[in-house]
Amino acid sequence: MSATRLLVLGVVRGFGRAHGYLVRAELLRWGAENWANIKWGSLYHALRKLAEEDLLIATEAGTPPGRVDYEITARGEAEFFRLLRLALREPAPRPDMLAAGLALLPALSRSEAIDLLRIRLRALESSRQEIPTGIPPHARELFGLWERTTDGDVAWTRQIISRLESGKYRMASEPGAVFGTAGAWPQVPA
Known part of the structure; x- marks a missing residue:
């Protein structure tokens, strides 16, 4: 699963029609270079690959x-939602998929987002591992690190669920929702 794939589909979906420079500019505006593990040189490759897979339609614009x-x-819409749901419900070893899912969270209804995050919470809570016997003492530190990381993930997931339950953020299908609506983002000059 690729955060770049999810983000590119999400940004194109959000604008309705976008070129590579616009996709890159939007992701830069979001600060994605700090959390998405995107290689900017591969962004155009991702656009072409998604078009080859019939997830995007490519059209020569003519100007420039x-x-x-x-x-x-x-x-592409179905793949976008599949990846978005996966990113929110399944804890992953790398944080870029969750970050991409959060960046595109308003594309979901409030109830679906909460349900997906609850699935994530249950998975995190059940992922605690016992330290195996016979492991060297210094290697036990890894289990302590994983336990603390999981504790932080559990606490954060509970907090975002609580914020969503209290009405924080405007989600898809709610009055005035723009971000989660396909083709509803304002067009930016090329």
Whole structure:
């Protein structure tokens, strides 16, 4: 699973029609270079690959010459939601998928987001491991690190669920929702 794949689909979906520079500019605006593990040189490759997989439609824009605009397809929409749901419900060893899921969280209804985060919470709570016998004392530190990290993830997940339950953030299908609505983001000059 790729955070880049999820983010590219999400940004194209949000704008309705976007070119590579616009996708990159939007992700930079979000600070994605700090949390998404995106290689900017591979962004255009990701756009082309998603178009090859029929998840995006590529159209020559004409101005400037060589510019390609992309739109999400029905298959792309389904893949976007599959990846988004996966990113929110399944704890992953790398934080970039969760970060991408959070960046695109408003694309979901409030109830679905809460349900997915509750699944994540249960998975985190059940992931605690006992320290195996016979392991060298210094290697036991890894289990302490994992336990503290999991404790932090559990606490944070409970907090975001609580914020969502209290009405924080405007989610898809709520009055005035724009961010989670396909093609509803304001267009930015090229």
